[in-house]
Amino acid sequence: MTIVFAMIDKYHQKNATVIGINRNGWKPSDLPQIPDIKKQIKMSEAISGIIFTVLFTVLCVYPIDLLGIGRFHDEERITIPFLNADVFRDYLPMIWIIAALGILKESIKIIMRQRTGKMLALHTVVSIASTSLSAEKDMTQLYRYGTEYLIGSLISLHCSH
Secondary structure, X not given: OHHHHHHXXXXXXXXXXXXXXXXXXXXXXXXXXXXXXXXXXXXXXXXXXXXXXHHHHHHHHOOHHHOEEEXXXXXXXXXXXXXXHHHHHHHHHHHHHHHHXXXXXXHHHHHHOEOOHHHHHHHHHHHHHHHHHHHHHHHHHHHHHHHHHHHHHHHHHHHHO
């Protein structure tokens, strides 16, 4: 195999000199750099991140009433939801924004395919933005509904048992 490649290389060098191209052959420094395996981003990592973000968003947005504890009362199944749908509607814009930021981050991972300083900065910015969005919304809800809402939800949960 080595002899065949040597002959092909020699033949290309002869043709290059006949045509008038100054070709001294190739050097190992002409080869592209070997990528660092530790810095590479696997496609499966980014794609699974997008899939889980979409699934989590769909789970949070659509079946709010289905998430809960099922009980039988007088031979009828009653679902006590984990989340209050009226309150949860206020969180929907935040959930959509955080999901969009997560999908954007994973899409950029697919494009870049390598961990760099810019990728680290993007990850940091998206994490800070997501955290600040959720914290701001939590503080707004707590301020809006106050302790009456918290106490009322605890009492209604206790009375439903």
